[in-house]
Amino acid sequence: MTISSSVEKKSELEQPQPEEHGDHRLFGLIGFLIADGMTFAGFFAAYLTFKAVNPLLPDAIYELELPLPTLNTILLLVSSATFHRAGKALHQKNSKLCQQWLIITAGLGLAFLISQMFEYFTLPFGLTDNLYASTFYALTGFHGLHVTLGTLMILIVWWQARSPGGRITNENRFPLEAAELYWHFVDGIWVILFIILYLL
Amino acid sequence: MTIVSSTPNNQEPKSLQPKGWLKYFSFSLDHKVIGIQYLVCGFLFYLIGGALASAIRIELTSPVSDFMPRDIYNQVLTLHGTIMIFLWIVPVVNGAFGNYLIPFYVGARDMAFPRLNAVAFWLIPPAGLMLISSYFITGAAESGWTAYPPLSITTPAAGQIIWILSVLLLGGSSIFGGINFIATILKLRRPNLKLMQLPMYCWAMLGTSILVVLSTPVLAGTLILLSFDIVAHTGFFNPTLGGNVIVYQHLFWFYSHPAVYIMVLPAFGLVSEVLPVHCRKPLFGYTTMVYSIMAIVVLGLVVWAHHMFTSGTPPWMRLFFTIATSFIAVPTGIKFFNWVATLWGGKISLNSAVLFSCGFIINFVLGGITGVALAQVPFDIHVHDTYFVVAHFHYIVYGGSVFVIFSSIYHWYPKFTGRMLDETLGRIHFVITFIGFNLCFAPQHWLGLNGMPRRVAEYDPQFAFVNQLSSVGALLMAISTLPFLWNVISSAFKGPKAGDNPWEALTPEWLTSSPPPVENWDGEAPLVVEPYGYGKKEDQQHSEVTDQSNDFEKTMQKK
Numbered sequence: 099m100t101i102s103s104s105v106e107k108k109s110e111l112e113q114p115q116p117e118e119h120g121d122h123r124l125f126g127l128i129g130f131l132i133a134d135g136m137t138f139a140g141f142f143a144a145y146l147t148f149k150a151v152n153p154l155l156p157d158a159i160y161e162l163e164l165p166l167p168t169l170n171t172i173l174l175l176v177s178s179a180t181f182h183r184a185g186k187a188l189h190q191k192n193s194k195l196c197q198q199w200l201i202i203t204a205g206l207g208l209a210f211l212i213s214q215m216f217e218y219f220t221l222p223f224g225l226t227d228n229l230y231a232s233t234f235y236a237l238t239g240f241h242g243l244h245v246t247l248g249t250l251m252i253l254i255v256w257w258q259a260r261s262p263g264g265r266i267t268n269e270n271r272f273p274l275e276a277a278e279l280y281w282h283f284v285d286g287i288w289v290i291l292f293i294i295l296y297l298l
Numbered sequence: 299m300t301i302v303s304s305t306p307n308n309q310e311p312k313s314l315q316p317k318g319w320l321k322y323f324s325f326s327l328d329h330k331v332i333g334i335q336y337l338v339c340g341f342l343f344y345l346i347g348g349a350l351a352s353a354i355r356i357e358l359t360s361p362v363s364d365f366m367p368r369d370i371y372n373q374v375l376t377l378h379g380t381i382m383i384f385l386w387i388v389p390v391v392n393g394a395f396g397n398y399l400i401p402f403y404v405g406a407r408d409m410a411f412p413r414l415n416a417v418a419f420w421l422i423p424p425a426g427l428m429l430i431s432s433y434f435i436t437g438a439a440e441s442g443w444t445a446y447p448p449l450s451i452t453t454p455a456a457g458q459i460i461w462i463l464s465v466l467l468l469g470g471s472s473i474f475g476g477i478n479f480i481a482t483i484l485k486l487r488r489p490n491l492k493l494m495q496l497p498m499y500c501w502a503m504l505g506t507s508i509l510v511v512l513s514t515p516v517l518a519g520t521l522i523l524l525s526f527d528i529v530a531h532t533g534f535f536n537p538t539l540g541g542n543v544i545v546y547q548h549l550f551w552f553y554s555h556p557a558v559y560i561m562v563l564p565a566f567g568l569v570s571e572v573l574p575v576h577c578r579k580p581l582f583g584y585t586t587m588v589y590s591i592m593a594i595v596v597l598g599l600v601v602w603a604h605h606m607f608t609s610g611t612p613p614w615m616r617l618f619f620t621i622a623t624s625f626i627a628v629p630t631g632i633k634f635f636n637w638v639a640t641l642w643g644g645k646i647s648l649n650s651a652v653l654f655s656c657g658f659i660i661n662f663v664l665g666g667i668t669g670v671a672l673a674q675v676p677f678d679i680h681v682h683d684t685y686f687v688v689a690h691f692h693y694i695v696y697g698g699s700v701f702v703i704f705s706s707i708y709h710w711y712p713k714f715t716g717r718m719l720d721e722t723l724g725r726i727h728f729v730i731t732f733i734g735f736n737l738c739f740a741p742q743h744w745l746g747l748n749g750m751p752r753r754v755a756e757y758d759p760q761f762a763f764v765n766q767l768s769s770v771g772a773l774l775m776a777i778s779t780l781p782f783l784w785n786v787i788s789s790a791f792k793g794p795k796a797g798d799n800p801w802e803a804l805t806p807e808w809l810t811s812s813p814p815p816v817e818n819w820d821g822e823a824p825l826v827v828e829p830y831g832y833g834k835k836e837d838q839q840h841s842e843v844t845d846q847s848n849d850f851e852k853t854m855q856k857k
């Protein structure tokens with residue numbers, strides 16, 4: 099064993115080192131999203147297995163209309179694009195524009211939630227009516243919870259970007275990037291959900 | 299081993315934290331404090347879980363149900379399993395040792411997310427207290443640690459709901475911990491330290507954390523659905539409402555088979571740290587160890603249905619899961635032979651840490667053999683849900699993981715406290731534990747093979763004698779805790795001073811004072827590229843690390 103303070107290696111070590119306590123929050127968030135995605139994966143697997151092996155009971159009603167969820171899909175996809183625009187605006191240090199895109203995104207999220215609520219109230223079945231009804235509400239409800247949280251996050255980021263002194267700047271992008279990543283994730287989940295629940 | 303200098307950076311405002319013993323009751327952000335919090339908290343729950351186990355074994359000394367009512371027996375059984383898994387083994391092999399050691403091993407001054415780390419720990423005491431208090435307030439859950447529906451839907455709801463809530467909290471804690479470990483190992487490594495130079499425990503924790511992040515959320519989702527069935531009367535898992543109980547079993551075991559590796563992979567890692575130090579030999583087969591861990595992680599995710607061979611699984615599924623499960627024996631066997639090869643020809647000092655590690659190796663092999671047997675459908679159909687399965691998994695969770703926890707406490711106690719544990723008491727602890735454990739669980743193989751079902755308070759009188767034998771073993775295990783408790787408590791105050799590095803170890807946690815300063819190293823973090831470089835140049839070592847070996851000799855002379 100040799101313990102050397104290694105003068106000769108010093109030059110190598112004095113190179114700018116990766117900041118030991120650099121910002122790993124985005125990495126952590128990705129870990130969290132993977133975990134969250136696995137929760138959804140579990141739900142999807144359950145739903146698909148139910149579908150494969152549990153026939154619908156004789157007098158059970160489980161009918162889904164397509165127009166509203168298609169509109170919802172479009173709302174979310176557009177909102178992903180507008181959020182992307184907000185990030186771009188921040189890159190160009192255009193805080194005003196960034197705020198505008200953020201509030202539009204939040205508005206789209208809200209529109210999604212309202213339209214989802216509307217669908218809930220017009221559906222011909224309730225939570226406990228049958229297995230598929232329960233699974234439908236569990237899946238869309240769990241996803242809706244995510245959209246609600248995401249919309250709140252966007253509003254908070256918007257508020258922070260608006261406040262004088264600018265808590266959200268091109269130098270401090272993390273809150274915006276975190277919310278954006280989360281939002282894209284929630285949209286992605288919706289697309290899978292839409293395919294599995296409505297189209298299959 | 300080469301140690302070169304690096305510059306300290308990363309200054310956490312840890313100095314603002316409370317000092318002295320008070321810090322262990324605070325929302326401390328110091329990974330060492332959090333590690334000890336996990337360890338002590340886990341051990342307290344172990345004592346409670348152990349008392350419950352004693353109650354079970356007392357009930358089973360006679361074939362009739364005479365010690366406690368049957369519903370109480372079910373509650374005790376459920377609490378015992380849940381506490382031992384979710385509040386003792388998982389938090390201790392992951393949270394306690396992981397938090398204490400991983401930052402040292404990667405050359406960091408703390409975990410990647412210290413605040414998340416503290417949150418993860420502080421979810422545990424409330425969850426545990428909630429679970430235990432449910433016994434006194436509403437009656438605890440009665441459906442076993444697996445909470446299979448329809449049983450869990452039809453037994454009293456209040457206890458089951460509290461059980462679900464507390465398991466959800468504990469799962470959340472586990473996920474937060476897992477994300478933190480992955481980030482720390484992959485992102486906080488000090489410059490110039492390569493992945494393949496990390497101590498084996500890092501690899502074990504990386505693999506475990508991947509399993510935690512991928513599988514625990516599935517359990518969480520499943521339990522949320524189960525709680526809907528109980529509270530809102532949906533029918534996901536309720537056949538009378540058109541639901542499907544088998545789906546619950548699939549989802550549950552998708553988590554709970556990986557969970558057994560979440561309990562045992564870190565233990566593999568810890569053994570791989572303890573053995574080389576005390577045998578003065580490098581860990582045998584480092585690279586194969588790493589690949590075995592990763593193979594176990596991958597295979598561990600695709601074997602879950604071996605718990606469901608009697609649940610009407612179709613033949614192709616039985617075939618697939620039998621083969622996949624049997625394959626796990628290969629990487630596991632590789633690890634076993636590597637440990638034996640590490641011991642082989644080493645200058646072994648048979649102290650308490652090594653004794654417990656060797657105990658682990660022996661018990662684990664027995665548990666692994668019964669595991670492979672259970673993976674064979676024709677055999678499993680006969681012994682599923684009998685005491686044979688109980689014997690199998692106790693050989694692994696107790697004979698494996700718990701033995702390793704004790705081994706690790708004997709090994710790292712000087713690091714934690716700066717004092718040595720008493721060797722004589724440690725050996726007494728080992729001998730009683732080893733005899734008690736084998737006496738308790740070996741006979742259960744016979745019970746299972748002869749048809750005694752698990753989870754029963756009453757049984758056929760022909761099994762009485764063997765059950766009494768098993769209960770005597772349990773009594774010995776309970777007694778064995780006493781010398782250990784006395785040892786850790788009294789040595790904390792009166793134990794001989796350990797010096798910084800009493801084992802002359804080369805891994806980074808020992809290259810600082812014991813206990814370590816708040817920032818882990820007073821100066822720069824050492825770069826340890828060969829954590830197992832024992833024995834090669836032992837003489838050279840003595841001349842160069844003089845201050846440390848002097849400390850070592852002093853401690854040895856005091857005895």
Ligand code: HEM
Pocket residue numbers: 444557558559561562604605623624626627630665666667668669670671672673674678681682683687690691694695698
């Ligand atoms: C060689 C590796 C292993 C194999 C092949 C194996 C196989 C099995 C099989 C087939 C069963 C189901 C038996 C039944 O219910 O009929 C089982 C049960 C069990 N195993 Fe293993 N096992 C292995 C390692 C482990 C490890 C490492 C652990 C824990 C750290 C473990 C813990 C358990 C537990 C807790 C159960 C019972 C679960 C319950 O029903 O409550 N096993 N094992």
Ligand SMILES: [Cu+2]
Pocket residue numbers: 554555558601602604605
């Ligand atoms: Cu298993």
